[in-house]
Amino acid sequence: MASSSFHEKPSALRFTDVGELPKRMLAPIEGYDTVPLVSLEEAVKPLVDIVPNVERNVYVVKENCQDPEDGLTTDESASIMLYTYESILHENSLYVKLNDTLRSEQRKHLVPWFLYLRLILTALTRLPSKRRSIFRGVKKEVWLDYAEGKVFIWWGFSSCASTIGVLENEHFFGKTVNEDEILLLPARQFEVKSCLNSGHGLHIVQLKELKSKFDLLQPVSIPNLTVQSKISSQGKSPPISGAMGAQFAATQAKSKCDATNQLYWSHGLFVDDDQTVVVADFGNDRIIQWKKDDTTNGQVIAGGKGQENGLNQLNRPTDVLIDKETDTLIICDRQNQRVVRWPRCSGTTQGEILIGNIACYGLAMDEQRYLYVSDTKKHEVRLYQLGGKNYTVVAGGNGQGDGLNQLNFPAYLFVDRQQNVYVSDWNNHRVMKWTIDAKEGIVVAGGQGVGNARTQLYYPNELFVDALSTLYVADSWNHRVMRWTQGAKKGTVMVGENGRGEGANQFDIPIGLSFDRYFNLYVTDYNNNRVKRFSIE
Template sequence: MDVSTDACAKNAAGVVAICARRCSLYTCQRPRPHPHSFLSARRSFLVYMIPNIPSNSRWASNGVTVAGGHERGNATTQLCNPYGLFIYDDQTMIIVDSGNHRIIEWKMDEKNGYIVAGDNSPGNRLDQLNWPTDVIIEKETDSLIICDRGNQRVVRWPCHKATAQGEIIVSDINCFGLTMDDQKYLYVSDTDNHEVRRYKIGDKNGTIIAGGHGKGDGLNQLNYPTYIFVDRQQTLYVSDHDNHRVMKWNKDGNEGIVVAGGRGKGETLTQLSFPNGLFVDTLGTIYVADSWNHRVMRWSDEAKQGTVIVGGNSWGGETNQLHFPTSLSFDRHGNLYIVDQLNYRVQRFSIE
């Protein structure tokens, strides 16, 4: 399953997802204390929230639209097959608006967003994007790092320049997901080679750290890896999309461990169906967008089955429904934000 090259295509078979990140675009301020326990990872190049959410937490069953929701389109009030999302300072979302070939910034209480990368049209110039699928923030250089999937490259894009363009940092890769660890290593998933590589910034080749043994369902293999997440111990989590599972690869491990799904495509609580967006909290609890089941699931550490926390009411556009959720993110309070791709919106589900 790959990204459609037709802008705003409605074909679900052409829909995949990107990774949500909790990175601060403009500030390094420490978040204020809150009754829920949240840790702020303060780093010279990256700032993001790592929520430690109580295992019995619940979320409202009905979401509120905080971006898009006005049908698909390329106006700044609209989204077109959005993929990825992260929240910073509880006030701003950065959305990968893939079908519009742009990255858009959206304030929580505003009706429209602002383009910060790309120009609404696909292209391979350095001031253009072509179906971007993931983005993170490199605070040290005050830049976006973008998986420019349609151009088979990873680009660095300055945040604050009015006439900005990208700089290629990795080329000739069918990238999908991006993340960075606290040693400033960049991790990139490659859907064609069924692997995840780790790069030191400036390194063009990288090192295979997961997969790389061909397409397959063995513990040392992946099948179309999409979203990735790295914790403070450099443990890598991978949405192994076409194997319908989430894999955990310990640092320097030769094979992975199945930590969610892995029982074939299906809709029971032991199964996933083309998982995408992925986040792991400080307790080791996994939150995953179970895209083809139109739900978000929570898998506690070493659990044999997950629980549905949002959606799961068939696909649709009602406030308690999702239609191919692709990415998820949390704010410091534990409120859950979901890219509801084929409803062309971002939904917020408040923690109770």
């Protein structure tokens, strides 16, 4: 039993969210424990099409969860507050969608929830657990399902209160309460000890929690959050899978890292001809660059002025590229749902909006300077003439799905000289290639389900295609970078696959990927807050 004060009046609607008892035993809740612990923004990415406005709601709760007093990280505390967030339409609330899924026999429907479950269950496990009597009140005839002696399981999260005063809530007898909420974890087993008809339609059911013979909710492992700082190693590390690695900008601190020699949950990156590395510093709401051979300090060149929507601000940027003809940055300003342009000249204090009202994630530009943008809400890739508002859909656009004419959360993009569009189809665990005017795409990597076999990808992110049509992709949840030659049925591991970690030959969710003109490979290492460079042999 975990408890925490959410500093707001708990809604009785959560207390009444009991749901019908399943007709038969459900499979245990497991699998979420194998995914990495990520930020709340990353955790809700698979839920964008399940929970309306979930990314906006994350922004709201994180603004109210700065410096939490309960010993949790901001993301952990915000994950709990997000669970309690009530949408205007009750059925759109995250907890309603989540609990419906936890109570479903179709355990495969839990997969998009794994990242969020890992985060909130980690948070709740860190909170104190107490042995005590608790109360729920339900204005329904649920007592008919709770005969004395019956043993049953509540598969969803259960909102409870420490006093019987919750029964006086306005959803019961017209009064309100203001007290801490106690949250029971999913898959708890109970026995009905007694039932009492108190008259006036009020039935009191006494339950006793039982210890199940087996774990019905896979226990979550708690990571060690010891803060360590390892900044700027310029030397080369030992050979790694045919490559040489050099860490050139990094910090492994788990707390806020916003100095100019630090990164915080970095995403996409772009390497200029002079080997300047430009990084979408997602967690710091900025774009930062490192000049060649200067690994001690970066330079903030866009944003970094707070997490808002001013023209001098960015909100969780996910990708960046350089328009060399105008020497400007094109930035995917993810949480502000816009694509913006910033001049690279010194003294620039703000950008301009190129495209608004788009759930952008990845960017690419072809040799004719046409701009390609992925839209994760429409599940499509759009082609814009730079500066124009009209667009053409060049990939997807046929709804969310796994058909060859569909995409499911298109993330990063690459466009080759023939204007073939390569898309990391995130939720389908594949990379697709779309030729000009194609009605369907071609699967060029992955698409064989979730796993770590050479034929599989696990949430692929940024990608690159060379002149021989060889594909390079950040295979994020397998913590490796893969290479797929044209027409190959399986790929080869370039770097990584040495277990998740912070070692020289390890990644902890690689996301961004790019090459310089000398074919050195650069990779953003999300949870290790660093960029690594590899000289390919």
